[in-house]
Amino acid sequence: xxxxxxxxxWMDEDIEAFRDQVRRYVAAELSPQLDGWRRQGFIPRETWxxxxxxxxxxxxxxxxxxxxxxxxxYQLVVQDELAKAEIPANTGVHNxxxxxxxxxxxxxxxxxxxxxxxxxxxxxxxxxxEPGCGSDxxxxxxxxxxxxxGYVIDGAKTFITNGFTASLLVVAVRTGEAGSRGVSLVVLxxxxxxxxxxxxxxEKIGQHASDTAELFFDGVRVPADRLLGEVEGRGFAQLxxxxxxxxxxxxVPAAAVIERAVELTVAYTQQRQAFGxxxxxxxxxxxxxxxxxxxxxxVRSFVNDCIQRLxxxxxxxxxxYMAKLWCTEQQGKVTDECLQLFGGxxxxxxxxxxxxxxxxxxxxxxxxxxxxxxxxxARKLGT
Ligand SMILES: Cc1cc2nc3c(=O)[nH]c(=O)nc-3n(C[C@H](O)[C@H](O)[C@H](O)COP(=O)(O)OP(=O)(O)OC[C@H]3O[C@@H](n4cnc5c(N)ncnc54)[C@H](O)[C@@H]3O)c2cc1C
Numbered sequence: 087x088x089x090x091x092x093x094x095x096w097m098d099e100d101i102e103a104f105r106d107q108v109r110r111y112v113a114a115e116l117s118p119q120l121d122g123w124r125r126q127g128f129i130p131r132e133t134w135x136x137x138x139x140x141x142x143x144x145x146x147x148x149x150x151x152x153x154x155x156x157x158x159x160y161q162l163v164v165q166d167e168l169a170k171a172e173i174p175a176n177t178g179v180h181n182x183x184x185x186x187x188x189x190x191x192x193x194x195x196x197x198x199x200x201x202x203x204x205x206x207x208x209x210x211x212x213x214x215x216e217p218g219c220g221s222d223x224x225x226x227x228x229x230x231x232x233x234x235x236g237y238v239i240d241g242a243k244t245f246i247t248n249g250f251t252a253s254l255l256v257v258a259v260r261t262g263e264a265g266s267r268g269v270s271l272v273v274l275x276x277x278x279x280x281x282x283x284x285x286x287x288x289e290k291i292g293q294h295a296s297d298t299a300e301l302f303f304d305g306v307r308v309p310a311d312r313l314l315g316e317v318e319g320r321g322f323a324q325l326x327x328x329x330x331x332x333x334x335x336x337x338v339p340a341a342a343v344i345e346r347a348v349e350l351t352v353a354y355t356q357q358r359q360a361f362g363x364x365x366x367x368x369x370x371x372x373x374x375x376x377x378x379x380x381x382x383x384x385v386r387s388f389v390n391d392c393i394q395r396l397x398x399x400x401x402x403x404x405x406x407y408m409a410k411l412w413c414t415e416q417q418g419k420v421t422d423e424c425l426q427l428f429g430g431x432x433x434x435x436x437x438x439x440x441x442x443x444x445x446x447x448x449x450x451x452x453x454x455x456x457x458x459x460x461x462x463x464a465r466k467l468g469t
Contacts, residue, residue, distance in 0.1 A: 138206025249299025292444030
């Protein structure tokens with residue numbers, strides 16, 4: 087049992103009741119299907135319609151946009167519960183895409199897309215990374231050329247979460263000069279969109295239920311009002327100003343997975359026998375688990391503090407970079423240490439700890455790599 091954490095102001099009775107609702111729904115409706123989704127390599131888009139109907143997709147949106155006018159804490163609680171149940175972060179990406187529209191969309195764009203994103207009628211993805219650039223996004227080459235009353239888009243994206251299942255994409259494109267000032271974001275409804283093609287669904291070492299795909303744009307023609315915020319060249323700034331939230335977003339599953347890994351490992355080692363005693367009784371096991379439980383506690387405290395600051399409007403980007411860096415590194419470390427205590431069973435894919443270990447690896451890569459986080463933190467130190 088992990089020690090009780092200090093109860094932050096953001097955790098009230100209503101949020102806990104909501105959490106309980108989400109947890110029960112996930113256990114009853116999503117978890118039983120997870121093995122099948124892993125085998126097929128994606129979660130069907132329709133899954134999220136029921137999730138949206140219950141108000142779990144975008145509770146933080148205003149009621150005019152189909153939300154419940156709740157605080158962002160409700161969204162983070164949903165992500166926490168999904169991660170505890172090993173459901174991948176597909177709704178997390180959906181959420182981040184919706185926030186681009188919420189923060190930068192015109193009134194007409196918000197009205198057009200947000201209600202359908204909240205209900206789950208549309209599932210969203212974010213397409214930034216290209217075969218030739220990921221960390222260095224200002225080098226992106228997918229081009230949106232102005233043509234009459236619209237744009238024609240040519241290029242390719244890769245590693246896109248929900249790439250296979252999404253019906254709406256926020257896509258980073260080049261509308262102008264080389265470098266960051268020539269980047270814009272466009273929003274595409276991809277169903278029956280001529281020139282748009284989903285390429286391979288990529289095979290990964292973990293996160294097997296989450297689809298990750300290549301996308302191709304060959305002369306995709308869209309009306310000019312698909313440009314997010316209606317002014318060209320603001321895409322890079324739009325991407326940058328969402329980063330604190332996005333980075334914190336990845337820390338919540340890190341905290342959830344670390345806690346679950348410790349719980350599973352305590353339970354397993356308490357029943358596994360070796361040399362006439364339980365594995366838990368070896369001093370090495372007890373020390374390792376004590377270290378992991380301590381990390382679980384510190385990670386959760388850090389994440390809770392960042393959530394509180396996010397809600398108060400005082401979360402500075404550097405704290406979010408530090409949280410992303412540190413929490414995801416600890417997730418890798420704890421899942422590795424815990425796997426070791428399972429022995430050979432820890433390497434078997436049917437054991438959750440094996441999957442958690444493989445799933446954790448990408449947390450240090452996507453949403454900005456650990457190296458990029460360090461670079462951003464160091465830049466601020468140097469000022
Ligand atoms: C499962 C998965 C899902 C993803 N989902 C999405 C998605 O939904 N949408 C999307 O747009 N992208 C997505 N990505 C892409 C992801 O964001 C990129 O892979 C990531 O940003 C790294 O970019 P890259 O792969 O091009 O690596 P590179 O940028 O080529 O980096 C290679 C190595 O060089 C290091 N490096 C790069 N620059 C520096 C520097 N300045 N200083 C020090 N080291 C540096 C990196 O840290 C890394 O170790 C996903 C990736 C994966 C694996």
